[in-house]
Amino acid sequence: MPIRCITFDLDDTLWDCMPVIRRAEQTFHMWLSVHYPRIAERYDHDAMVAHRKAWFARFPELHHDLTTLRKRWLALIARESGYDETLVEPAFRVFWEARNRVALYDDVTVTLERLRPRYRLGAITNGNADVHRIGIGHHFDFVVTAARVGVAKPHPEIFTAALDEAGTAAHETLHVGDDPVRDVAGAAAVGLRTLWVNPRADITPKGCTPDGVLCSVGEVVEWVESRDAG
Numbered sequence: 001m002p003i004r005c006i007t008f009d010l011d012d013t014l015w016d017c018m019p020v021i022r023r024a025e026q027t028f029h030m031w032l033s034v035h036y037p038r039i040a041e042r043y044d045h046d047a048m049v050a051h052r053k054a055w056f057a058r059f060p061e062l063h064h065d066l067t068t069l070r071k072r073w074l075a076l077i078a079r080e081s082g083y084d085e086t087l088v089e090p091a092f093r094v095f096w097e098a099r100n101r102v103a104l105y106d107d108v109t110v111t112l113e114r115l116r117p118r119y120r121l122g123a124i125t126n127g128n129a130d131v132h133r134i135g136i137g138h139h140f141d142f143v144v145t146a147a148r149v150g151v152a153k154p155h156p157e158i159f160t161a162a163l164d165e166a167g168t169a170a171h172e173t174l175h176v177g178d179d180p181v182r183d184v185a186g187a188a189a190v191g192l193r194t195l196w197v198n199p200r201a202d203i204t205p206k207g208c209t210p211d212g213v214l215c216s217v218g219e220v221v222e223w224v225e226s227r228d229a230g
């Protein structure tokens with residue numbers, strides 16, 4: 001059966017996520033030090049990141065919705081330092097805008113442009129990156145977020161939501177992602193074909209049986225073409 005739809009994970013598949021989040025946390029802390037100095041005095045940058053991570057870890061039931069989680073944490077750190085919750089929206093915006101200033105891997109744009117005429121293209125993400133804000137939204141027919149579906153990858157429901165958006169059957173749909181569990185095992189459990197983007201040549205964990213392993217998304221075009229030709 002031919003592939004009719006290709007879905008992509010975002011963070012660490014289309015760009016390197018860690019430096020983006022690190023810079024966004026720095027930008028956010030600098031903004032706080034100007035606008036809400038009592039918070040920045042209470043927590044230096046590293047203490048603030050540690051506090052946020054520890055607080056997030058207490059709410060696993062909200063890990064599919066990092067926007068809500070961050071806003072609740074922002075309300076908490078505002079109250080702690082005697083500010084009111086009018087901080088929450090602008091503070092979130094500062095982080096979110098910086099979080100969407102990503103550097104796409106070199107081959108991402110050309111790959112999406114080459115696939116676009118022949119396949120329905122989708123994005124499936126657990127995070128709060130925004131393809132439209134990033135400037136690649138026009139390549140995608142649909143975007144499925146964990147926040148909207150209410151569960152995160154590898155939960156089957158996020159993949160079935162993507163199939164509903166695509167209007168394709170699982171076996172006609174190929175998911176491409178960097179995470180062997182959330183992306184590969186999760187999508188495969190619903191019957192999607194899978195490509196694992198594994199640039200560091202990590203050892204394949206148990207339960208991860210991708211249809212192909214790539215060094216980068218740039219190899220997706222060749223993989224689907226050779227498969228369709230075969």
Ligand SMILES: [Mg+2]
Pocket residue numbers: 009010011012013177178179
């Ligand atoms: Mg990822």
